[in-house]
Amino acid sequence: MPTSSLDLQATSEKQYIYTFTEGGAEGDATMKNLLGGKGANLAEMANLGLPVPPGFTISTEVCTYYYEHGKTYPSGLLEKTLPEALASLESTMGKKLGDPDDPLLVSVRSGARASMPGMMDTILNLGLNDRTVEGLAERSGNPRFAWDCYRRFVQMYGDVVMELKPVDARHEDPFEEILDRKKAARGIELDTELDTNDLKELVGEYKQAILDATGMEFPEDPLEQLKGAIGAVFGSWNNERAIIYRKLNHIPGYWGTACNVQAMVFGNMGESSGTGVAFTRDAASGENIFYGEYLMNAQGEDVVAGTRTPLPITDLKAQNPAIYAQLDDIRMRLEQHYRDMMDIEFTIENGRLFMLQCRVGKRTGLAAVRIAYEMQQEGLIDEKEAILRIDPEQLVQLLKPVFDRQQKEAAISEGRLLAKGLNAGPGAATGKICFSAQDARELSDQGEQVILVRIETSPEDIKGMAAAEGILTQRGGMTSHAALVARQMGKVCIAGCGDLKIDYRKGELHINGAEQVFKEGDYLSLDGTTGEVIAGKIETRSSEVIDVLETGNSEAAMSETWKIFNQFMRWADTYRKLRIRTNADQPDQAKTAIAFGAEGIGLCRTEHMFFGGDRIDSVREMILADTREERKTALEKLLPYQREDFYGLFKAMGDRPVTIRLLDPPLHEFLPHEETEIEDLSRKINLPLQEVLQRIDNLRESNPMLGLRGCRLGILYPEIPAMQVRAIMEAACRIRKEGHNIVPEIMVPLVSTVGELEITGEIIHKIARRVMAEQETGINYLVGTMIEVPRAALTSGDIAKHAEFFSYGTNDLTQMGLGMSRDDAGQFLPTYQNLDIFHTDPFCSLDQDGVGRLMKISAMEGRKTNPDLKLGICGEQGGDPATISFCHSLGLNYVSCSPYRIPIAKMAAARAALG
Secondary structure, three states: OOOOOOOOOOOOOOOOOOEEEEEEEOHHHHHHHHHHHHHHHHHHHHHHHOOOOOOOEEEEHHHHHHHHHHOOOOOOOHHHHHHHHHHHHHHHOOOOOOOOOOOOEEEEEEOOOOOOOOOEEEEEOOOOOOOHHHHHHHHHHOOHHHHHHHHHHHHHHHHHHHHOOOOOOOOHHHHHHHHHHHHHHHHOOOOOEEEOHHHOOOOOOOHHHHHHHHHOOOOOOOOHHHHHHHHHHHOOOOOOOHHHHHHHHHOOOHHHHEEEEOOOOOOOOOOOOOOEEEOOOOOOOOOOEEEEEEEEEEOHHHHOOOOOEEEHHHHEEEEEEEEHHHHHHHHHHHHHHOOEEEEEEEEEEEEEEEEEEEEEOOOOHHHHHHHHHHHHHHHHOOHHHHHHOOOOHHHHHHHHOEEHHHHHHHHHHHEEEEEEOOOEOOOOOEEEEOOOOHHHHHHOHHHHHOOEEOOOOOOHHHHHHHHOOEEOOOOOOOOHHHHHHHHHHEEEEEEEEOOEEEEEOOOEEOOOOOEEEEEEOOEEEEEEEOOEEEOOOOOOEOOHHHHHHHOOOHHHHHHHHHHHHHHHHHHHHHEEEEEEEEOOOOOOHHHHHHOOOOOEOOOOOOOHHHHOHHHHHHHHHHHHHOOHHHHHHHHHHHHHHHHHHHHHHHHOOOOOOOOEEEEOOOOOOOOOHHHHHHHHHHHOOOOOOHHHHHHHHOOOOOOOHOOOHHHHHHHHHHHHHHHHHHHHHHHHHHHHHHOOOOOEEEOOOOOOOOHHHHHHHHHHHHHHHHHHHOOOOOOOOOOEEEOOHHHHHHHHHHHHHOOEEEEEEEEEEEEEEHHOOOOOHHOOHHHHHHHHOOOOOOOOOOOOOOOOHHHHHHHHHHHHHOOEEEEEEEOOHHHHHHHHHHHHOOOEEEEEEEEEHHHHHHHHHHHHHOO
């Protein structure tokens, strides 16, 4: 690593500031934890000899210190180290901050180790005041340029540091309102049409607005400006939008952000200057093309903020072939160096190219899979790295529905195609229009599908974007905030739809050339693949991948999407150690799961079989029976149903293992609650109404979750498990005679002591032996238990003496382990997550420190007693990638999840195996 010519700290002191300049830097790409992603990659580009404006990075450790010490800085940082770093930058540039004749201007940007586009704050053109703006005008020979920089700086600093912001989501940015009034008064549309006097007036009007709203004068001292900007960057780490984004993307709050101070280069010096954002491949589709946008006579925020709709990067090839060729060469160098698709920012200053940033680019799930596949085919990465490149959740996008073709064509023929924008996020979305993030969130919480419609999104819209099915913006391009964040979230997005005219105050959407006015609550449909905006609702249909898996559609099987998806599934099957089973109760569910690659059933909830048709009446008759003989009579009626249920399930699964959980819920869950239903039941089972009511009341429990359910039912009423085991074994014998080697795994629920499993096991074995003798057929079957009670986890060594398998029922193990009802935890879990008490919802992703530790103890103790003990997980967390990785580390044999989560589980298991 090159040594800085500046001694920022004495050798005995901690280094908090790291310099970079073209040709060398004090850091590199491996130092993201310390320098943040932006700082580390600026250093890396400098080391590669790319044209990077010089600057310095204040490390993430300063941010950590800042919050741990009451928003103060390490000793000497502001008084000594920062001025020394600034002096070094001034020496490199030959300019001074605050020099009235030739001022140095700098940008101040945040940069966390994980990319958080738009979530934290940036300030450009710092160092301008009423004196230095004249020096910049004189030096550049371009007064309009100088005053344009000044009005941008006052606007950014006023927003970020002095916190003059919109009143609420239905109001525009106060600076933008002033700007819009100015343009309207001048009869112009574009910012670039403002002249020098207009810009001077704007600076004064901006400063007055700040003073009126905050009571504070705009600071003239550039060093004070710099310190204020650095404080705002570190402060923005914990602003609301950054916190929400971190929660959505599982970024820990303790990481902190770095702060990058960099010499300004100017894209707004005229038509020979410009700025742009690009990707080394298409971030929406994954196609291997140079993809991006730029604006001439603009600064970087103009592109990403969406205030002007930019031009495609291919236009630059015609406008300035030399700069395009240089950019294209840098694109290839960066992709070869990082071996990934990169997101780059650049500025052209008077015909000279500068690189301002590179980072691994955000992409849709579709693009992520295609890019990883094609890079493997190109030899940039191997198949193991291709697997590791894919977040398993990204596969969900390949399974998402698209619009029904006939309905969409009919809608277009009816004249419902309203407009076309940029296809920034593929997929299909239908929902009710909402013009604010808050409204979108509230309507989504009511169970409605929502389309968030904004002039352009800003980081403050993050909650609404997360809640929406799709996002539609009037302004902005493929690299705007809306597009970047939508791709990260996997949301359908259409950006830069210039035919829209949105009036926030009236809550109205107008379309150029159309008489119809759309109001909040009206339906829109977005085709994010084509960029089409269509009035009303359109039904969706399955994706190509689903078409192949569920229907064997031969046309869909020829698609590139299916080909790539299928290859990843093959690679995942090669490397994963965990088997993947499914949770299924019906033959159709089992068939779907097999199509998705299920290797067995990890959980069949037999209680789901008791509803529907006449069988529920027999169940209720059994529950309300007064004697054992009455119960047996009712159970005899249920036996044929159960036998056919299991036969259908076994037939669908072939030779694959099937784990069947004996009846688990408390009996009152099967009883009617409405008066008319109770009266009807009274007539059907020929019992007086009052007696039925009395028996229902007798079964009511104070805490049913911890009451008479699971194995306790079977011990009090052994005829219930006896009927279920008979049905299982008779169905298995029938399947065996048909030539299948089915191995039923009979699971006893809610065991907390070894005695419960011993007693229930005796019932199971007794009935199984009897059925096999009657059928003259031998069946291999297993008896095991669901570990869902903490005591069972802690005494698994004893329980394993009588079990051939454990299945971790993490739904109840989480409820009992945390002392939380998952039905009621929604009242406080969001607050717990905001306060970092829980980083994730423990009912979605396993609480590894607590519940996971119970599983670890159980697995270790169980296998110490029984080395051949089969271990699996069947709770809802079984389809969660983080949980799957944990299960791999415990050495479990399988995970079980819903059919549509199987591809995600396969990828997660392969990634876990590859480390």
